[in-house]
Amino acid sequence: MKIILDMMGGDNAPLSNLEGAAQAVKEYGVEIIGLGDEAACRKAAAEKNISLDGIQLVNCTENIEMCDEPARAVRTKKDSSIVVGLNMLKEGKGDAFVSAGSTGALHVGASLIVRTLRGVKRPALATIIPAKNKAYMLLDSGANVECRPEMLAAFAVMGSCYMARVEGRKNPTVALANNGAEESKGTPVLREAHQLLKTTPGINFVGNIEPRDVPNGDVDVVVCDGFTGNVILKLTEGVAKMILGMLKEMFMANVGSKLAYLLLRSGVADLKKKMDSEEYGGAPFLGARQPVIKAHGSSKAKAIKNAIRQAKICVDNDLCGTMQAALDELAAQSAGE
């Protein structure tokens, strides 16, 4: 299996990308096609003694920056790692594409170059978020700011497919993020979406979920528009970071608290691991015709490696094919109504 990896995307590129790639080659037996500034990659690999076995480097002369306007960047920077990588994926030169680069450019590029599955207008960014009982998939977690009810129904179908196929959850539950449990709650779009989800075939819809209950992790999939998803994803990270920061201050306060930290070390490590999004690696763009995985912008080697693992599972399970079958069933049911 060949995974195409953007060597230039992310805050720690290319070093973390190289390290993650080398670990993935070793652990998962995949081949990597690494796109970016070849000279810089070879230099970093030599300096840090990272093996390039199983990694084929392809030089790209351009780079899409986080500040670039996504649609314009995809149109004009033809030799950037993102555009080259998505074209190689489309042409069958690799089985999946992984990047820690610009979410906007990946979203536009996935839509325009790789194209979308039948029944999907725009791919959704689907992030797995740690929670109390079990991690849940949040989609759309930031790609499509505004969404029609039909888009939300497609997200529900795709998220269920993913959690069943990739995460092995049985009959995954799906909830609609809303400001109250009752069907009458929320904006007109959400009220319509609620009704649509109730009759969507092949999903286990359990109703609305209120924001205060989202971190419990009682459901497998939380569906929302990309604006709300961005708030949920980033605020969860922000509040967790704030409290973990307060904890750190608490432990550093005096000799007694430092001693307490020593006694709690393994517990604190467990807590951090439970809250660690790096364990999940990346967020797939569900609805693209081939697997496109967005790794967190701050990814270190572990997150890159896990994003590659995620890509491998998507390919192994023919996730896109399965999802297309589920979406076709949804379309057939809608047409038959």
Add this chain to the structure above:
Amino acid sequence: MKIILDMMGGDNAPLSNLEGAAQAVKEYGVEIIGLGDEAACRKAAAEKNISLDGIQLVNCTENIEMCDEPARAVRTKKDSSIVVGLNMLKEGKGDAFVSAGSTGALHVGASLIVRTLRGVKRPALATIIPAKNKAYMLLDSGANVECRPEMLAAFAVMGSCYMARVEGRKNPTVALANNGAEESKGTPVLREAHQLLKTTPGINFVGNIEPRDVPNGDVDVVVCDGFTGNVILKLTEGVAKMILGMLKEMFMANVGSKLAYLLLRSGVADLKKKMDSEEYGGAPFLGARQPVIKAHGSSKAKAIKNAIRQAKICVDNDLCGTMQAALDELAAQSAGE
């Protein structure tokens, strides 16, 4: 000063409401008009030995439940504590109204009975939320699901007034909750609101704030529609609760961790206090012509007492009058454009 208090609202009514009222009479020297089931109140007070000095009880025969449809409940339950209380406020029989009851009924009742300030379509629920550097005011935190840009500008003006007058913040900063720092981010409504806020007189607008930065508490006022505000408020509570729950498990794990807890006790207490919304008491409906304060549904005595303190400060500072002057200036500027 006379504060009208809903004795029936909240999960712990009437006991916590009575206790909070008695404490407020003692600490702040206010008089309380307590509305609700008079017999039940007298019984609870006698049983728990709560002094009714300074508390005048007025019997109400009806009660608005959390499950009642708000507009219908306000129209039909004329002898409920919320409707009677808002009418007494309007008629000048008291200076402010405090309730831990149905947010929806209070919102509708404040609009229809007390009415709104000139330039305000609907009052906004304004909640003060604990954060890393300093607590911030979030409005609308749940009353108006959808908001036009002009409503968001009015929220900014009112939130600034409140933070300056009641919380004593100098030249309070205001930010618009959005999914990116750039002006071009967000929905069309948010992009329009951003432009409007840039030219709104009398406020210190500092641009968009991303959800991940909200818990830092770097700004004094965060403006958003009530749907987004509900997500921010409830998710902040939910994530904090999840992590504090994990901490508790960590402390209870074994003998060493229990010992660690003893060493950290004061630090943990500080952390809890910092995250404790009860300290702030309640959320005012900004934009109502007279002070209407919503206390949290789960309020205990301390939260009720603090909501009464908040009501007192609003009255002492003629908050509604100050706010009307600021709104009139905004309207004059808009008309002069």
